[in-house]
Amino acid sequence: MNPLPHVVILGAGYGGLVTAIRLQKMLNDQEADVTLVNKHDYHYLTAHLHKPAAGTDRDDNACISISELIDDAKVHFVKSTVLEIQPEQKKVVLEDRVLSYDYLVIGLGSEPETFGIPGVREYAFKIRSINSVRLIRTHIEYMFAKYKLEPHRTDYLTFVIGGSGLTGTEFVGELADRLPDLCKKYRVDSSLVNIYNVEMAPQALPMGLPSDLVDYGMDVLRRKGITYQLSTAIKECTPEGVVLGSGEFIKAATVIWTGGVRGNHLLEEAGFETVKGRVKVDEYLRDPRHPDVFIVGDCSMVQSPEGTPYPPSAQLAVRQGANVARNLAAILRNQPLKPFQFDYKGTVASLGKHEAVGVVNGKKVKGRVAAWIKRIIDARYLLIIGGVRLFLKKIT
């Protein structure tokens, strides 16, 4: 008997996990062997990481054990790190074995884009995984404890966040909410604490928001104590702080870089043609040169009908995962493929507790209403991946 076609999915983030979950629902065990590979045995909600990073939420709230989501009778889970992708040999090298595939789905997410700014790679924290946000949260609290022993070092209480797109904005909102608790706990005068959000563009908040919503969001965050440095580049990051384009030096013991992302380096290394580490996929989300390789989420680049690429987002990754699963099932059943169409619903950026701003289905939303919509969006994702049981577990 011929072996069943082997589908290998790399990465259990939003894109890879949704592909796996949909395949386990759609396929019967005579149609394919499906393997999901991920560095950790849990799925993390990347879009939530700003909260545990600031310490306003527990990190386990942003984690879900993969065994809770995957039926091991249908999808074989391998906890391992991908070291190399070999599309010509149809192989993937993991740290402990080599896998051969008939169809590959790459959903390995993104890496910080540092634009070659000296010191950012070495000295700035990045919000990118559960382990990285645990480090940030611990470091922030450590700075308060250290300041109590060296009260002349106000740079321990100075926080610089590079970039004020979605990640930077959501993080400064949470950090501003967290600091009053830390000031109280360590008996630190809150006027000594400074949060600088440095942004090269002339305005903060995610690109594409209408200017009245940008003004609203920036007003909210300024009232919470954020100091914006707009139209300002970070020229260098050092162990002592950051040098700005103007030459000004901000002495700060904590620098967090959120200034951009690029696709996982493994794609470039595998010889895929990339722009910012992302592969311009065809209408079925495949690499144009390798029709057996599908690419989802932050590793892929999808053009909007206007001809500009959609910004990487969890929303896009989830829709791509569903489309890839559907098309893999279609290939295995000799049915026609369905082109990917993205019905972009909009973006909502949280500004800390009870405050958010954004556009949903073309309508502007702000304040508490926007914060509730954001919670509904998050809840919807939990329902997609884990049904009512996961939803109830996470919200209660």
Ligand SMILES: Cc1cc2nc3c(=O)[nH]c(=O)nc-3n(C[C@H](O)[C@H](O)[C@H](O)COP(=O)(O)OP(=O)(O)OC[C@H]3O[C@@H](n4cnc5c(N)ncnc54)[C@H](O)[C@@H]3O)c2cc1C
């Ligand atoms: C703080 C923050 C807030 C955000 N807020 C929003 C939001 O409100 N709305 C929105 O739509 N988007 C938001 N985003 C963007 C969104 O999180 C990403 O676009 C989304 O996570 C991309 O999904 P993905 O499947 O491509 O990758 P990810 O979800 O990042 O998953 C990649 C997976 O691959 C695994 N992996 C990586 N390398 C390896 C390897 N070598 N071997 C094995 N496994 C590996 C990782 O462990 C991870 O499980 C936010 C991002 C951040 C950082």
